[in-house]
Amino acid sequence: MQTPSCKYCGAQWSYAETFKNIFKPRMICSHCGEENYYQSDNKSSWITLFGIPIVLMVALLLDLSTSLIILISVILVLVHVSLFPYRTKLKKVDKK
Numbered sequence: 634m635q636t637p638s639c640k641y642c643g644a645q646w647s648y649a650e651t652f653k654n655i656f657k658p659r660m661i662c663s664h665c666g667e668e669n670y671y672q673s674d675n676k677s678s679w680i681t682l683f684g685i686p687i688v689l690m691v692a693l694l695l696d697l698s699t700s701l702i703i704l705i706s707v708i709l710v711l712v713h714v715s716l717f718p719y720r721t722k723l724k725k726v727d728k729k
């Protein structure tokens with residue numbers, strides 16, 4: 634797992650830098666100032682979220698308490714969000 638690197642200057646973005654940029658529509662490289670785009674064809678990026686219904690089913694089968702199920706779901710969402718910088722791939726702006 635790796636944080637993404639800028640498609641223009643090649644500088645690898647730090648975890649914090651990537652994380653900050655994820656929530657912005659445009660991902661500006663702090664090294665060269667160029668605009669990078671989020672490459673969305675990374676199908677594995679939603680695997681953690683797909684895991685939630687499975688966890689919920691297992692939790693129901695095991696007859697876990699509701700608060701525990703909610704806790705597990707929250708942890709899964711947090712894991713999903715915290716791993717985002719490692720799954721983020723950048724691409725150059727398509728200049729037409």
Ligand SMILES: [Zn+2]
Nearest residue numbers: 639642662665
């Ligand atoms: Zn750059």
